[in-house]
Every structure is written in structure tokens, then in C-alpha cells.
Amino acid sequence: MQLPRDVLVGSDMLGKVSDVCSDLQLGRNALIVTGQKTRDIAGIKVAEELEETGINVQIHVSGSASMEEVENVMEIAREMDTDFLLGVGSGKSIDVAKLAATRHNVPFLSIPTAASHDGIVSSRASITHNGETTSIQASAPMAVIADTEVIAKAPFRLLAAGCGDIISNCTAVLDWQLAHRLQNVAFSEYAAALASMTANILIESADSIKPDLESSVRIVVKALVSSGVAMSIAGSSRPASGSEHMFSHALNRIAPNPALHGEQCGIGTILMMYLHGGDWKEIRDALRIIGAPTTAHELGIEDKYILQALVESHKIRPERYTILGTGITPDAAEVVARTTGVIS
Numbered sequence: 001m002q003l004p005r006d007v008l009v010g011s012d013m014l015g016k017v018s019d020v021c022s023d024l025q026l027g028r029n030a031l032i033v034t035g036q037k038t039r040d041i042a043g044i045k046v047a048e049e050l051e052e053t054g055i056n057v058q059i060h061v062s063g064s065a066s067m068e069e070v071e072n073v074m075e076i077a078r079e080m081d082t083d084f085l086l087g088v089g090s091g092k093s094i095d096v097a098k099l100a101a102t103r104h105n106v107p108f109l110s111i112p113t114a115a116s117h118d119g120i121v122s123s124r125a126s127i128t129h130n131g132e133t134t135s136i137q138a139s140a141p142m143a144v145i146a147d148t149e150v151i152a153k154a155p156f157r158l159l160a161a162g163c164g165d166i167i168s169n170c171t172a173v174l175d176w177q178l179a180h181r182l183q184n185v186a187f188s189e190y191a192a193a194l195a196s197m198t199a200n201i202l203i204e205s206a207d208s209i210k211p212d213l214e215s216s217v218r219i220v221v222k223a224l225v226s227s228g229v230a231m232s233i234a235g236s237s238r239p240a241s242g243s244e245h246m247f248s249h250a251l252n253r254i255a256p257n258p259a260l261h262g263e264q265c266g267i268g269t270i271l272m273m274y275l276h277g278g279d280w281k282e283i284r285d286a287l288r289i290i291g292a293p294t295t296a297h298e299l300g301i302e303d304k305y306i307l308q309a310l311v312e313s314h315k316i317r318p319e320r321y322t323i324l325g326t327g328i329t330p331d332a333a334e335v336v337a338r339t340t341g342v343i344s
């Protein structure tokens, strides 16, 4: 089980990056993987902080979380003899840096600029290859530095998406229990309990999640850390990714303009909780209070793609048994989507 050594959450934490690197004795050559926007938001600041202490820094702007991109980053890391990598930005930059660092056998720091997903701490990387998104075992970050001031300035939509990614633990754990009972898949009580508790605390705190507040960011970041730790304990993404995530991965394949990962997972949780016969209204209401989308319209995705994704979700990870079993029929998909109000 791999867990981060340092987790820093608070205001002006970007200013602490050099202290963390020197405490951890990470070396003199650093490679930052960041996004187009997030380079200006935090990437350059992190580079300047490191350069002030004599560390050589190269910045690589990454687009997609693909295996090709991981290989590109590994190539740069080899050329510059990188001692450590930093993922500065959103989920995709962090996943690319995480897997490239793992494969290049050097430490990695996670510096999220948005609280939009629970990969900020996990020892998994979600990478797309030949149209398939797989969750790949990777090293956990040596340290996580979450600057709540930076994250509070990010569009609120990203924070609400992070809440959707956490709330999705509710159905992920139900799916995992089902797979354990029906197929005897390995199950960790501790990982499942931590993942469920994290989602339940967030549901209870839904009305405290507001735009522009560092206090809201702290609640969400702590929950993302907790959820990421659950994945590390499990040694798989099972406690935080079930049928609702398969639905989101299916939408990424099918919809011409997919929405954010956490937004799609939140709606997936409403749908899959209905199929589990659970309290789907509680999930919908929590997402509504937070301000996350609860309908296809709010997601910006046409109803027909929601229905197609529902029917095809079980094909995403056939080895991962969930409530979707061997698939649901188009008629059943229509019933679940209409009854829950996801389509009208």
C-alpha cells in the first residue's frame, strides 16, 4: 500500500513547494507537467519557486491523458535526466505526470489547481489507450500540495464536479459488494468503509459547498484525499469507481462534447443508485444543493447519448462486475433515465 508522505492543504501553499522538495531531498532536475491554462495559473509560479533554490526546471504542456503523452513525458524525462516530476493542474496533467514518473522510476508531486477529481492523491492513473480508459497502477505522489487560494479561484463547476466524483463512491461501493458476493472478487472492508464514509460526510455537508470560499475547498480537498487513500488501500479504483464511472467513460466515447468527469459520474450515481434500488433522490438532492448537474440538459449532453451510454456502459470494463451485469436493454435505460429525471 502506497500513501503520500506529505499532504499540504491551505492558503499560499504553492510557496511551500521548495521546502517540500528539499525536505524530501528530491534532487536538482525537475520536470513539470501542466496544462495550457494551468501553466499560467500555477505552473510558472511553481517553476520560479524551484528555480530560486537552484533547481533546473523544464515545463511540459500536456493535452490529453493518453499513453502517447505518457511516453512523450518519459522521453523528456530521460533526455533531461529528471530527478522528479510534478503534475501541476487538473486531472489529466496529474495522471500523465504520475504514470510517467512511475515508469521512469522517480518521485512525483501532485499539485492540483482544481478539486475536480480524487486522483490527486491516489496510486492510480486513468489513461486512455486505443479508445479505452484504463485505471493503471502507479506510484502514489510523494507529496500533495493543494493551495486552497488557487483552487477557490477556479471555476465553481470544477469544485462541484469534485463533489460528484466523491458522491460516486456510494454506488461504487455497492457495486464492489455485489461483485464480492457474486464473483468473490477481493474486497477490503477498510477501503469500502472509508470511501462510503467520505461520500456520506460530503452529502451531509452539501449546503456548505459554495463558490469562492476556501472553507468549501478545504472540505472537498479533504474528501478527495480520503477517497484517494481508499483507492490506495484497496490497490484498485474499486472503492471510488463502479458502474457510474463506466457510464461516464461510455459518455466520453459516445457524446460529441462530453462534460467534466465528476459531473458525469455524479449523474451516473443517480442512475446507478436507482438500479441498485437505493435512495437515488438523496444523491440527486445533494448534487442539486451543491450546484452540480443532475440532468442531461444541465450536463449539456443530448438525451440520446445518455441512453446510448447507459446501454453500452457494461462493455467498458467487462472484467469489473457491477449492477449493470451483462447490460440493460434500451427500454430499461429509458425507464431509469426518465424516472430519475435525468432525461425529460
Ligand SMILES: NC(=O)C1=CN([C@@H]2O[C@H](COP(=O)(O)OP(=O)(O)OC[C@H]3O[C@@H](n4cnc5c(N)ncnc54)[C@H](O)[C@@H]3O)[C@@H](O)[C@H]2O)C=CC1
Binding pocket: 035, 036, 037, 038, 041, 065, 089, 090, 091, 092, 093, 095, 113, 114, 116, 117, 118, 119, 120, 122, 123, 124, 125, 126, 150, 151, 153, 154, 155, 158, 161, 165, 231, 237, 260, 261, 262
Ligand atoms: N487517477 C485517478 O485515480 C483518477 C483520475 N481521474 C481522471 O482525471 C480526469 C478528470 O480530471 P478533471 O480535472 O475533471 O478534468 P481535466 O483534466 O480535463 O481538466 C478540466 C479543465 O479544468 C481546467 N482547470 C484546472 N484548474 C483550473 C483553474 N484553477 N482555473 C481554470 N481552469 C482550470 C483545465 O484547464 C481543464 O480545461 C479524467 O481523465 C479522469 O479519468 C479522475 C479521478 C480519479
Ligand SMILES: O=C(CO)COP(=O)(O)O
Binding pocket: 117, 118, 119, 124, 125, 126, 127, 133, 134, 135, 165, 237, 240, 241, 245, 246
Ligand atoms: O475516477 C476514478 C475514481 O474517482 C478512478 O478511475 P477509473 O474509473 O479510471 O478506475
Ligand SMILES: [Zn+2]
Binding pocket: 117, 118, 165, 240, 241, 245, 261, 265
Ligand atoms: Zn472518478
